[in-house]
Amino acid sequence: MDEKKYQQLEQQLTPKPAYLKNCLAAFITGGFVCLIGQFVALFYITFFDFTERTASNPTVATMIFFAMLLTGFGVYKKFAQFAGAGSAVPITGFGNAVVSSAIEHRSEGYVLGVGGNMFKLAGSVILYGVFSAFAVALIKSILVALGVISW
């Protein structure tokens, strides 16, 4: 049997991903994660000396802390199987990627294990996140300098 024919057969017999169900689950769970984030932000604004703008840093840290706990207790993985993008896209997904790698490599020690592998998955997010932020800022700076838009 040639490759093309087999690939067609494989496509026929492999169940299609439930796109609609996955989208819905991601929408609801992702929204739910953000709702919790909103409450955390309001908490910092109400009880501490934070503004809407400055509350984002402690909020992000708190959300990552929650993700860390859930990852450690083995709950995040189960949540992710249901939530899909709903658990991967928010900052909690980033936290999970870092913490899961750290736990995984604990057996190889703190330096070569935890330290060397913690950003194995999240490293790409940091690299391309920082680079795209730089590129966008550069474009905006040029447009501002040309007088097309203002800050």
Added chain:
Amino acid sequence: MVNGRGLLTFASQPVVVATGVTVGPLEEKKSPFAKYADKQYEDERCGLKTNEQAHARMMEEAVKIALSKVDKTPADAQFLLIGDLVNEMTPSNFAAGTVGIPYMGMFSACATSVSTLLTAALLTEAGMADLVIAGSASQHNAIERQFRYPLQYGSQKGATAQWTATAAGAAAVTPYIAGAPVITCGTVGVVTDLGMTDPLNMGAAMAPAAADTFKRHLDGHGKTLEDYDLVMTGDLGKIGFELFKTLLDRWEYNVSHTFRDAGAEYYGKHPEFLAGASGSGCSASVYFSEVYDKLLAGQYKRVLLIATGSLMSPLSYQQGETIPCIAHAVEIEMK
């Protein structure tokens, strides 16, 4: 006697005189095969420090259990042929170091259960051994980290994904004695690669290899499907198994005959395991427990076991390579 490409016939009738199977805690809870195992661990790490140590321990205990059933110790065995999926097969190496049997590590990925059994039969056939141990193992945590993401990383898996089983199986092979299942013949697989690239759909990649070995075995040894009470593949999983049967159907084999797949059945009807089990302990622990017991009990007269393995590494698929696959077949008969 030379009888064709990759075809083996064992005229001296080597036998599987005893087997030893160990399984992990999750398997004990969720797998219908756990009750046939000799030992069930309560802890995934067997109370040891690392997953890899537990992996080695499970293999080691399976070997010792198989030997103890015929009142032998590791000092009585001439060869140890085992393998696993971890880099450089360190769990097998450590297990071999502990038992101290002259050792050759063998890698056929998840088809190692059968490749080691065939080699054990060959050594016996050649008259160079009267007790050889064959087997393979896998440990979920150790293998998942090797091939996929960290264990606690939340990624959504599709219906084709398989769950690496924590299990080990060992078989003790000796020259013919009455009352034990005989290894009559076997077929060494050809690497088959039909361009599949998804490491989370290994069943689809392996199905053509299994079909090819099946056909070569039947044609080469002049057998028909009716000769067998059971044809059991290793770890094709639910989707790969369907593909395998579809391929055989196209070659006009009657697939309503007793076909089973160890991986597809491994976790019963639990949906959280998606397409079923995989790993080199999967086929070993089923072949050397349930199938072996039923051969002994006379429930099966002649079985064809086709263990399947996907021979990729994380490096090869990250470099965009396809998944080369292998399937080895062994025929076991209760005389």
